[in-house]
Amino acid sequence: MRVLTFLLLTVFTVGLTYAQDTPSEHAINEKLVMAGDNMHFGYYEKALPSIHWLLQNAPKASSSVYSMAFKALEETAGKVEDTTKKNVLLDSLIIAFRLKEKHFGLTDIEKNKLAFRYFDYFLNNKEKVAEAYPLFHELFESPDEVINNNLVAFMYITNKYHELVKPLPTAEILANYELASRQIASRYFSKNLKLYETYSKYADDQVFKTLNVNEHCQAIKQIATHMTAPDSVYLAKKIVSLTLDSKCGKSEHYLKALNILSRSEPSPGLHKILAQYAAAEGNYALATTHYVKAIELEPVADKRAAIYLSLAEIYFLNNDKTKARASALEAVAADPGQTSVAYSFIGNLYLSxxxxxxxxxxxxxxxxxxxxxxxxxxxxxxxxxxxxxxxxxxxxxxxxxxxxxxxxxxxxxxxxxxxxxxxxxxxx
Structure with a gap:
């Protein structure tokens, strides 16, 4: 391992900075075969000298050399106990990615792998975090190419860049948070709620830490100041989520977020919540509007019937008993199972x-x-x-x-x- 460490240090940190005489095709092929054979049998450490020679002497010979380098360096690092040697191997891994980028370019998957290795191995390394931060931004410019394990990693890198490299403006922190939240929501919100909640929790924790807030209510205020666009959907979702998970209570920010979502991603549930808040404030006209929209959007009969009953109560509170009865009867038409509730309500209308x-x-x-x-x-x-x-x-x-x-x-x-x-x- 002492020889290996020397090779790594000289080849990756010094040897690649100056030109070498062009080796013969025979020598290149021989090293390729030796590296490939060792890789095939899982002899990753034994493959490294041949891989190093190829990267130093023939860096443009074959892109497959870099794939072997990634695998051999990471596998070998995983078996090394000495911290210094492990760090040399992992440093060399990053250099190998950068060399591949220089000579062949990196595929989207390789960019994702490189980004995740910055996060996985160098989260507290100021120099490496400085390199990782723009790479994550590049990934999120093409969000369909971001792999799952980088969704939350972006927020960790943002936090460390803010702590170790230079403070980021709040607007940039929240922009990153929105990018990550957007991807988490689009991939998991309707497909795997448990993963959505888990990933969101990690992202929330990191943005709290970066913003230097220690509880939900402060975070809601910070995030809400940047919820200026009418389509700030993902920040709105975060405010709703944070409010529901906290004891902050209803706020103007929460209501603003709900209204943004009701316009951008209307759903029966959102309009029901807005109707309830409007009714609590005595704004029965607005409550009626939201309940009517909730009914229009609700495809499930028994749920639609329940909304009709809520609307009937609003009409009653607004002293419009004719519409209150009509709405209760609509509930029965939508779901005969509501007959008892609806006719008890109507009976009380008559009693009053x-x-x-x-x-x-x-x-x-x-x-x-x-x-x-x-x-x-x-x-x-x-x-x-x-x-x-x-x-x-x-x-x-x-x-x-x-x-x-x-x-x-x-x-x-x-x-x-x-x-x-x-x-x-x-x-x-």
Whole structure:
């Protein structure tokens, strides 16, 4: 190994800086065969002298030499215990990549491999981090070519560059974070939620560290200051994710992020959340708009029915009982399984309508709202509601005074516009 270390130091750090006499084709082929045979049988350390000779004397002979160099150097480094020797081997590995780049260029996969080796072996090396940082940027210029293990590595390199090389402006840190988050989301959000959450957590931790914030609320404020474009989708996703994972509570940044996402990547869930927040603030018109959009986007019948019921409650809060009932009936049409809930809701609409509908000159007619309420509760199978409505039926005396009897048809006007049959109760 002492000879090997000497070879590495001289060949890779000195020997390649000056020109050599062109060797014969026979000598080149002989070294290629020797290196290839040793590589074939897994004798990586034995292959290194031939590989070094080729790189020093015939660096343009064959691109396959570099593939052998990558493999032999990394495999040998993995078996070396001495730290100094290991570092020499790994330094040589980086130089081999750079030589390949100089003479043949690097494929996208090779660029990814080189980037990951900077991250894997040299994360605390100032010189190497300075080399790695622009390489990662180059990779992310063609995001389809970024391999998975570099998605999070980019944020680690960003952090180390910020710490070891020179401080980065916040805008650049967040731009890198958005690039990484964009790739993590596009690859895993809809395909493997567990990996998405794992990778996102690593990226989040690193951006917190780089921004020198120690908790979610500070990070949300920092990130939100750069969420200026109407299509800042990935920063918006991060703010939503961080808010949900924290105890920061609803903020203007969170609502702004939700609105960006509702425009850029609309979904029933987003519009439901926005509707709930609007309703909590008493903005029933906006809540209605969001619930209607959620219904339009929701393809699943039972989920759509649940949104109809939420919309019915908003109409009720806004004192529009006609639309509230219509929305509850739409819920039943979408999912008959909601019949009980919907008709209990409608029964309560009728129960609450006495003051809306009573004209105060015919007590039987005024109390007819309780008759239709009973009908709705009965359809819902809501015994408690039925009992409550029955307590308010017209009395027999009131019916008698109007020459009416149990079973007679009663028309209920006002907003209800239904017919029912008269039922009476004994006077208290």
């Amino acid at each position: 309508s006495y003051n809306d509908c009573a004209e105060r000159h015919d007590r039987v007619q005024d109390k007819a709202v309780y008759l239709v309420a009973y009908d709705a509760f009965e359809k819902a199978g809501d015994k408690k509601g039925m009992e409550e409505a029955a307590k308010r039926f017209p009395t027999r005396e009131e019916a008698f005074e109007n020459n009416l009897f149990d079973g007679d048809q009663i028309d209920v006007d006002c907003w209800i516009q239904l017919s029912t049959k008269l039922r009476t109760r004994v006077s208290n």
